[in-house]
Amino acid sequence: MVRWTLGEKVSQLRKVAKAKAQRLWPVPRHAQELNEVRTLADSSNRSTNTTNSGKSNSSSSPEAANAPVHVPVMLQEILEQAQAVREDLQRPLQWAFDGTFGRGGHARAILERHTDLRLIACDLDPAAHASAETNFAKEIRERRLVLHSSNFANLPNLVELARNEFAEKFTGFDFMMVDLGVSSPQLDEAERGFSFYQDGPLDMRMDPQAARRTAADLVNELSEEELVELFSELGEVQRPYKVARAIVHERKSRRIERTLQLAQLIERVDGWHKKGHHPATLYFMGLRLAVNGELKAIEDFLPEAIASLSPKGRLAVISFHSLEDRIVKQCFRKLEDAEEACGENVRRKATVPSDLEQKQNPRSRSAKLRCFRRFAAGERRSRGNKYAHLAPQRSRDDQDDRGDEE
Numbered sequence: 293m294v295r296w297t298l299g300e301k302v303s304q305l306r307k308v309a310k311a312k313a314q315r316l317w318p319v320p321r322h323a324q325e326l327n328e329v330r331t332l333a334d335s336s337n338r339s340t341n342t343t344n345s346g347k348s349n350s351s352s353s354p355e356a357a358n359a360p361v362h363v364p365v366m367l368q369e370i371l372e373q374a375q376a377v378r379e380d381l382q383r384p385l386q387w388a389f390d391g392t393f394g395r396g397g398h399a400r401a402i403l404e405r406h407t408d409l410r411l412i413a414c415d416l417d418p419a420a421h422a423s424a425e426t427n428f429a430k431e432i433r434e435r436r437l438v439l440h441s442s443n444f445a446n447l448p449n450l451v452e453l454a455r456n457e458f459a460e461k462f463t464g465f466d467f468m469m470v471d472l473g474v475s476s477p478q479l480d481e482a483e484r485g486f487s488f489y490q491d492g493p494l495d496m497r498m499d500p501q502a503a504r505r506t507a508a509d510l511v512n513e514l515s516e517e518e519l520v521e522l523f524s525e526l527g528e529v530q531r532p533y534k535v536a537r538a539i540v541h542e543r544k545s546r547r548i549e550r551t552l553q554l555a556q557l558i559e560r561v562d563g564w565h566k567k568g569h570h571p572a573t574l575y576f577m578g579l580r581l582a583v584n585g586e587l588k589a590i591e592d593f594l595p596e597a598i599a600s601l602s603p604k605g606r607l608a609v610i611s612f613h614s615l616e617d618r619i620v621k622q623c624f625r626k627l628e629d630a631e632e633a634c635g636e637n638v639r640r641k642a643t644v645p646s647d648l649e650q651k652q653n654p655r656s657r658s659a660k661l662r663c664f665r666r667f668a669a670g671e672r673r674s675r676g677n678k679y680a681h682l683a684p685q686r687s688r689d690d691q692d693d694r695g696d697e698e
């Protein structure tokens with residue numbers, strides 16, 4: 293059994309910072325997965341690089357189509373941003389992109405309010421596609437909705453597909469959004485392995501068909517040192533040493549294959565510190581981010597997305613994790629501060645859900661929305677109160693934004 297002195301722990305944490313993201317995440321086959329695009333309802337003639345695995349039973353079953361609903365987070369704020377583009381352009385929106393289609397809550401509202409719009413969308417989860425086949429059949433048939441099975445980081449390929457299909461009609465996106473993380477049906481379905489309250493296989497892949505390592509693979513195969521790295525870096529657990537050690541000890545006698553097996557181990561080792569906050573929360577979060585290479589996907593996506601916006605177009609990002617939000621904030625700020633800035637933040641601070649929304653939908657509590665607006669040709673950043681003209685002010689500002697400054 294490894295015992296660390298304080299000095300060793302400090303040097304551990306230094307190593308963590310150094311090794312950042314390179315070795316463990318994204319996990320194998322990420323690059324290959326990025327090239328895989330399957331398009332709903334037209335896989336025969338428009339897909340590129342179609343995967344060879346068929347649909348899993350769970351994804352195509354009627355149960356999947358009728359799985360628990362997902363309440364879209366900050367829907368009003370998203371609609372306000374789309375409407376702001378409409379007013380800025382003084383014409384109807386033509387093209388939009390939703391990189392995290394889920395159950396299509398945001399997509400539905402956008403399609404209903406902007407009737408001239410075509411929405412290009414994607415989601416990694418086959419269950420999202422099964423649900424769309426039923427609930428968006430008309431929009432898919434009419435090609436108002438073009439839904440791909442793809443990582444949103446694969447945006448350049450998705451744009452290429454849109455150009456091939458719609459030729460010169462495709463002029464770039466007036467509005468783009470991603471609503472990061474997992475959907476309620478993913479969390480609530482024990483079989484997906486995201487929940488520490490329900491027993492299921494320790495999987496956590498957003499696309500269960502993807503040949504990437506599951507959470508169980510990571511938990512059973514990473515060294516103790518690597519587990520510490522993962523939990524502290526991606527889960528932001530302050531002292532993950534005892535849990536990492538206990539995992540290594542436990543797996544000597546049996547593999548850790550189930551969500552409750554891991555959750556109970558963490559509970560035993562760390563105990564409860566905060567009422568209503570399961571001790572496994574951050575550990576599971578770290579594993580999920582690692583399994584799906586989520587941070588890398590966001591990093592790859594953001595600059596491509598901004599390059600795909602039409603003049604005066606906006607990109608809206610809803611994140612639920614401080615590491616995600618930091619990537620968004622830094623990317624937007626970098627682009628805004630560049631000598632030849634191509635656009636600007638719509639507001640200086642992130643927007644958070646209203647008190648009412650947080651009460652009605654507790655899962656919205658950690659959400660943060662940031663929006664970036666692309667300049668029109670020849671437009672330059674406005675000086676002085678540069679955000680005043682851009683933002684609908686209905687939602688309250690994020691209170692703790694400054695604590696997040698680097």
Ligand SMILES: C[S@@+](CC[C@H](N)C(=O)[O-])C[C@H]1O[C@@H](n2cnc3c(N)ncnc32)[C@H](O)[C@@H]1O
Pocket residue numbers: 362363364365391392393394395396397398399414415416417420442443444445471472473474475476498586589
């Ligand atoms: C929070 S839900 C989105 C819910 C959706 N806005 C709605 O209203 O129903 C996030 C969705 O994004 C998907 N997802 C997460 N990361 C992704 C990625 N990198 N590429 C594509 N889909 C992703 C998940 O599978 C999940 O369905």
